[in-house]
Amino acid sequence: MLVNGEWKENWQPVQNKDKDGRFIRQESSFRNWITPDGAPGVTGEGGFKAEANRYHLYVAYICPWASRTLMARALKGLEDIISVSVVEPKLTDQGWQFGNFNGSNRDDLNGARYVHELYTKVAPNFTGRATVPVLWDKKAQTIVNNESADIVRMFNYAFADIIDVGPDLVPNTLASQINELNEYIYSDLNNGVYQAGFASSQPAYQEAYDKVFSALDSLEERLEDGRKFLFGDIFTESDIRLFVTLIRFDVAYHGLFKCNRNMLKEMPKVYQYMRRIMAIDGIKDTVNIEHIKAGYYSIKSLNPSGIVPAGPSICARLEIT
Secondary structure, X not given: OEEOOEEOOOOOOOOEEOOOOOEEOOOXXXXXXXXXXXXXXXXXXXXXXXXXXXXXXEEOOOOHHHHHHHHHHHHOOOOOOEEEEEOOOOOEOOEOEOOOOOOOOOOOXXXXXXXXXXXXXXXXXXXXXXXXXXXXXXXXXXXXXXXHHHHHHHHHHXXXXXXXXXXXXXXXXXXXXXXXXXXXXXXXXXXXXXXXXOOOOHHHHHHHHHHHHHHHHHHHHHHHHOOOEOEEOEOOHHHHHHHHHHHHHHHHHOOOOOOOOOOHHHOHHHHHHHHHHHOOOOOHHXXXXXXXXXXXOOOOOOOOOOOOOOOOOHHHHOOOO
């Protein structure tokens, strides 16, 4: 991580832990918002006006948080006005790296070799982890935001005067319910799988494992009535948050993170729900199973040999090419 702008130690996946061995995630550091008129958003300072070709998104296909932003970008038709760079999936001793892995890019915009160089470019004394996604302002030469939840929300509404397509991901009539369900999905499933995988005690692992499968059972029951998405026929931000964990479950979390009570293919409602989302225009392009497997299985603390398993054949089952 970075300490006062200097890289001080080899990258470690366990960001922090409590006295009982529970994994604790770092909070995001940059929280400015893009708004239609450049006024300050919910947090941070103003000056970040929605403009075509002004902003750039740095992501990793392996990362579910970054993939949220890619999904929102695709659903809201922003591909032609917000450019993207994809880091290599394999984690290095200095964190995320740009390079030549199939489907990755070099950083032609800022010439960085590692993502942490973007952080110190705008905050020379930055202390913390250099995470993705990073939403970059090409005009101001700075990081706007590195919190995926914020980025998804601003993609949903900020550019509506430039291009207004796709679903409203947080309709006013459902906003409070979406926020409530988002928190549940995050605590028990999105972050729950990481709490299981990076637990450093048996009780901490068991606690997380139980949360994960309780959440999956609850979602299977929620979908029993034949609804298309979590709130019926309306695709919302909650569906984005759930999908990014589901698509990684069988290929990474089931084995590497020891969330192995069952695979998702054994939960018919959740599994078909995942397939429905994959079939939405633009979503398939935000999923790269090769990156997901290469990235997770490069975590040395969990897989010292670095061997990437040949299966499962989720790509064929979901018709991913």
